[in-house]
Amino acid sequence: MVFWLFLALLTIAASLAVLLPLARRPQTHVPASAHDLEVYRDQLAEIERDRQRGLIGESEAEEARAEIGRRMIKLEAAGTEGSARASRFLPIVAAGAVLGVPLLSWGVYATIGSPDLPAQPLAQRLEKDPRDNTLDELVARAEGHIRANPEDGRGWNVLAPIYLRLNRPEDAVIAYRNAIRLLGSDAARETGLGEALFAEAGGIVTKESAEAFRRALEAGGNDNPKARFYLATAQAQEGRLEEAVAGLTALMGDLPQASPWRGVVGQALARAQAELGAPVAGGPSSDDVAAAAQMNAEDRAAMIETMVASLDERLRDNPADADGWRRLVRSYSVLGRKDDARQALERGLKALGADSEAGQELRDFAGTLGLGAVE
Template identity: 50%
Template sequence: MLFWVFAAFLTLAAALAVMRPFLRGGTEPAAGSKHDLAVYRDQLSELEQEVKRGLISESDAAEARTEIGRRILKLTQSSSDDDGKEGQARGKLVRAVAMGAVLAVPVLSWGLYSLLGSPGMPAMPLQARLEQDPAQASLEELIARAEAYLAEHPQDARGWETLAPVYARIGRYADAVAAYRRTMELAGATADREAGLGEAMVGESGGVITADAEAAFNRALTLEEGNPRARFFIAMARAQEGNADEARAIWQDMASGLPEESPWKAAAGQALAGLSSAPAQVSPPDGPSEEQVAAAQEMAPEARQDMIEGMVASLDAKLRENPDDPEGWRRLVRSYAVLGRQSEAADALDRALAALGPETPEGRSVAQLAETLGIEGKQVKK
């Protein structure tokens, strides 16, 4: 009850503060009356000058002064009466509008809240939600609890490592990348951490294997030669580059050599099936669960193709708005090449060189990638 009284008081105070200028009265004379009065005063001044010069007699001047004074008195009385009536009318109207506005604000806002809100729900501050039983908390509340803990204990590597894959699963890939990097700063690199970092980078780039992501997967394979996650995405990189034979060899080895319970075995099988109908048809970048693999296997080849082309079209549109993105241009050229759209790949190469400059390190890196893919634009033709 105290809350509602306080809210009502604040609402009324805010409304009165807003309406205060409209409640101020005023009875200033009209602009026309002020002008006439100034003219009469100027006439009196000119009359005095003419008397001094001898251009008019003193008796005539006295009569003129009397006439001008009479007009001034009449104008002043008329203006005062008109302004008084007008001021009273305007004051009543302004006060009526102000009172209506003051009453309308709380009535409308409280009425809408009673219809759309939940006034009977008890207060549940964030701290209280964070302290409740974890089994009854939502995923967002659990993440908020973990973030609050890590804000106070930033050196807890285990906390960062626990939070990183959660970020990736809900699509917060940039946060996942930062969490994996923080984990390795505190506890060192492992194959799983490097592979997780690379997978988060793939999600951040919209499913395209960037140079940084591939480097992370290669580091994971250096630490653990047969790491299935890193092998899967390395094969995906080869497929996106147009090297379907190398990608197929890696996925076939995974499909035949991994244990049945491994989700990466099923993911490799699904990627092999998609390789024949559309390039780089892979499961979502946040890590294929058994349910996700099953859903992807049921997706029609046309639907998978539409999904990939939509992602490439979105990347193309972003680069048209922000062309100063070397990594984005490399992804676009490679994506068009993988889709078999050579003319679009060549056009993307030309646009990249025009935006970045053909002689800059960034421009040369895009041109070198295009050369490995067999793409030749107008700016690089001999």
């Protein structure tokens, strides 16, 4: 009841503030038509002066005065009618608007509002049982605790993954770094930091992110599919597709059949193979790639060698493929077969033309791999 009384008083005060000025007698003001009337009067005087000087005749002066008189009468009538209409309807429209808005608002609020609900300040909501808090309230509770205890490593450790799930990667990076500083490095924290850095960079595995994933593997061993996946993603992003395919194939072989990572890894492996140029004539098919997931390390290495050999054979039949020569030189280089890489470079330059633009690009590319100059 008190709420409604208070609301009524506020509404009355606001309405009076608008209605009282409208109820006062309007101040006199010069209408816009007064200026036109003054012009017509000047014209009448000018006609009279012209008549007296003999510039116009009496009949012409009379006709001009009559025309101007008709215009003045019409203008005065229109101005009086407009002013009367405006002064008559303006208070009515204003009063209707001032009174109609609060009445309509009251009706809507009475229908869908909840004025009897108790106030729920944030401080009181945070003091209740955490099991009854929403996610935002839990985050606010944790942030309040961290502000009061900035050296609480456990608090930072709790907040970090929550920030990441809430798509707040910048805050997640800060939280993971504080947790690592205060609690020490472990596989979970380093993996979380790497993932937060990846999200902060917009889906790029940066150098700092890759270093965090490597530290995670050093701390927890190879039983960390997330770190291994992101490191293979980094290799693919850097153009080291053979290494990426090898890493993803090995990861697929180590994952349990029920692992949720199998789908993600399989898709990444297919993309890396497509960019690498597989499947190719004589090379591995998609079924071969799926079978490679079940191979041991030696068999997988042998399969990679077969992929490179297939690429080499294809280039013998189609030597005009500049991209294929770059892949072959890089593949041999990654496998540590420097002599084969140099031979592939020589063959590629011979096929493309050593002085051609494609040949120069191949030579420059080989230089980035640390291969010696080839004449």
